[in-house]
Amino acid sequence: MHTVPYWRLSGFYFFHFAFIGAFAPYWSLYLKHLSFSALQIGMLMSLLHVTRVFAPAAWGWLADHTGRRLLIVQVAALAGLASYCGVFFGESFGWMFVIMALMSFFWSASLPLIEATTLSYLGESTARYGRIRVWGSVGFILAVTATGYLLDAAGIASLLWAVLGLKLGIVIFSRQIPEGEVMVHHADGTSIGQIFRRPEVIAFFAACMLMALAHGPYYTFYSIYLVEHGYSKSIVGWLWAIGVICEIGIFFLMPQLMHRFRLKQIMAFSFGCAIARFLMIGWGVDWPAMILLAQALHAATYGAHHATAMMVVHQFFRGRHQAKGQALYTSLTFGLGGTLGGIFSGYAWEWLGAGLTFTVSSIAVLLGLILVVWKMNVGRAT
Template structure:
């Protein structure tokens, strides 16, 4: 029997952490007088650990056969690392706490995803009904904390986030282990796949797409508050983006039947070019900001769904997990880290408008790389890739 609610609860709390931490923790860091550069350096550790931790912990889990044990350990160690934020406001201490927390927190999700699919077995199509609780958790956290912070000191972010991390640990303890399917023989070599121009174009463009989002994930809440918007509205703006993302995910099966994956990706990159210019130069217009947030459905939802589908097709057999790990490390890890770090320097030197414009430049570069590096010369693929 599938442990539906135990798995769903884990996803709920895991992404509730994202909903509490990503939008509001930067406001806490700003409140203790850290510079934009310091904030960007600290937040970039989340992306850095997404490059390093999953591969290391995944290898260790396979070697020791302790997947669930590592998921539980990562939850406890994440809470321990975050607890350091309660006892110091010195940059060195904050850096150590963030590194420890991010290293263990980033390890959990790939292993939990594998555990989920092992439980689902032939019912893999039910994954969406479990994963959607993660989006529900994000929305619940971002809205509740946004309204709360209009009435309580910003330090409440620490207590709320720690409580959610405690919830992740409790859910991890409740998760049961599952049998793993036998390994299949590798049907292609990784080097051969990576030498294909279209694969290089896709991975390079994905790197640039995440770099384009760097300023959004690090400074968007600060940006809104500095332009006079309340923290409750900040929560609703983040929620609007996630709702658009959920709607696109639900529509993707129909969209993929009508449009080639390459076309979906090109459209998503074009939307990203437009979106970040709108954010940077339309801060005084709530209407423009609302439209820009709705575009999150394209710049993350459609982009991510199409990119994962292409990676699954281009990295066959046992290469699928390695392809997904490479996609995640290069895009959300390395690309997100680069975008976050650069935005930390340009935020003070050039200002918010030009920082978000730089995000549009990253997206445009990704669009051109995808357009020129992944051509349709071979004709329309049976899977609708071209």
């Protein structure tokens, strides 16, 4: 087993999620600045998820087939940077659609392969995953707060340059991580289709897809929603940051939580918190304390949920199936679920309004919770 390249992996997570911190909360504001409608904004933001339906599976298969995970990450990071530069050369809906589709296609390659690489390095000490992944949360916090102040001071156009710098950081750190060893496992003789067709695996993916779908309105319209209700962009940035600060705390606590509770119990708890959180956002926007509490629940609805999901995927897909398993998770949850959530949010925001839209999100999470309790059968993390 190679020594874990802690700071190199952490640096990649830092810039990957710093990019998300600058892009996800504020890009919809930039698109609104370009006078796009809510439906158009929903369509454009959903491209981040549409490409994750099919692209990660293709990248994951290529990585497992060639054994060169990090080379693929490096090429995709460079191509993603080049694609993003197109935003400086046009502002029409068609042009932005093409640029965001290309950027998202290459961007979607990186995280599943980095997750598989990290878990390969950790071996049987997977509970330590949160100690590395936490640096992604730190990057998100710094980016989301700094970008909020930047936009208040310099205007929305400054967002383009902030995102460019973070994309460059992803390229630099993608070249610092050494290729990890893929460990032989007895599951190597089982096909990926046989694993995927197991009832508990199907239930897990379906539940996570519903969780991602439910987050569609949050990731697409949350910042617009708060600004329209009188919150400044810097306050919006801090609200995003507070959620991730709480997420950091959970990542540090996950080894102890995973030692004490079964993965199924932690996941069920995260779904229960998500139901409450979306109802609080949808109906409590005029009460800052309610919104603050809802953001604190991000520790469970993303932090605990994501760390637990990574352990479940690692238990289901071992050996030569690791990259494909991570890719399937990304494709079916963030990809398909995120796409449906983004498209749904564009229509629902105009026709139902914010309150009912977030209520539908809570109902989707409730269905996911039923699947977790009914069908999932996983033990503790190693």
